[in-house]
Amino acid sequence: MKSLFFGLLLSMTFSSSFAQEIVLPLWEGTPPLQTDMGLEEKAVEQGIIRIENVQIPQIEVFLPSKQSRTGQAVVIFPGGGYHILAYDWEGRDFAKWLNTQGIVGIxxxxxxxxxxxxxxxKEVPLLDAQRAIRLARHHANDWQIDPDKIGVLGFSAGGHLASTASTQYEHEVDRPKDAIDALPARPDFSILAYPVISFRDASAHSGSRRNLIGENAPQELIDRFSGELNVTEDTPPTFLVHAQDDKGVPIENSFLYYKALHAKGVPASLHIYPTGGHGFGFGLGKGPVSGWREVLLDWMQSLESGQ
Known part of the structure; x- marks a missing residue:
């Protein structure tokens, strides 16, 4: 990438000595698979920030202080049924929390x-996800990230996107390429919180499926975007968390993905809580599920130690 990214990197860095926040566009100019129609993004705060109709995709990078960085980074995909992004609730808030653990949040x-x-x-969310992972590797030296310790975290439909990025990281579409596209898009680990996984039958979250592939999608597309059908031996180690009383995304989604991972010998950790509902985020005030982040940190540390 030429001077655009470098200039934005400098202009959006609030401090060179302390914790930093950097905003970078995913693409130069008009993003691939998009036409410039003069449409505008919409952001509404209704308890949480909800973003619709994204036209300029970007990453917002939260860096801990240099002396506390572990080398790990997590690329975060907020949920919202592929219609909105719950941008602070399942995005910025988690990035800031990860910073307190020395982890870069993107x-x-x-x-x-x-x-x-x-x-x-249907191709665009995965395309943007792959680009975000590649950009993290492109800037690994600048941000003190180990390029082999970049994971993904997704919530609900964002969990579907994270699982798709974890199983279809080699999928390509016909578009112009640049040097960043030569970098690998495979995450090193995956964290899936109450994820949409399957687009098949009773397990499907109808809103996510309709918004991504349409109301009457052919079986080929349904299967392609059902994550449990696309797991291989090379799928990254995965942490899953779900509440038993989730009435938005059936708990079977996490079961299906865990079963597929186990069948392929992929290290996986599945955590089910009796209550919490859908979209519990941090889980604060929702009983035992409020401790899921500490369990996650233990799992991430086990990745570091190779246990």
Whole structure:
């Protein structure tokens, strides 16, 4: 990437000595699979910040102080049924919390497939996810990230995107390429919180499926975007968390993905809590599920130690 990214990196860095926040566009110029129609993004705060109709996808990078960085980074995909992004609740808030653990948090404002400006909406979220992971590797030296310790974290539909990025990291679409595209897009680990996984039958979250692939999608597309059908031996180690009383995304989604991972010999950790509902985020005030982040940190540390 030329002077645009470098200039934005400098201009959006609030401090060179302390914790930093950096905003970078995912793409130079008009993003791939998009036409410039003059559409505008919409952001509304209703308890949480909800973003619709993303036109300029970007990453917002939260850096801990240099002396506390562990080398790990987590690329975060907020949920919202592929229609909105719960941008602070399942994005910025988690990035800031990760910073307290010395982990770089990278929030992705990815494009949503129902925007009229997209030429092939179903391909765009994965395309943006791959780009975000590659950008993290591109800037690994600048941000003191180990390029082999970059994971993904996704919530609900963002969990679907994280699982798709973890199983279809080699998927490509016909578009212009640059030097960043030569970097690997495979995450080194995956964290999936109450994720949409399957688009098949009773396990499907109908809103996410409809918004991504349409109401009457062919079986080929349903299967392609059902994560449990695409797990291989090379799928990254995965942490899953779900509440038993989730009435938004059936708990079977996490079961299906865990079963597929186990069948392929991929290290996986599945954590089920009796209550918490859907979209519990940090889980504060929701009983035992409020401790899920500490369990996650133990798991991430076990990755570091190779246990």
């Amino acid at each position: 929030v992705v404002k990815y494009r949503l497939p129902d925007s009229k400006s997209l030429t092939d909406g």
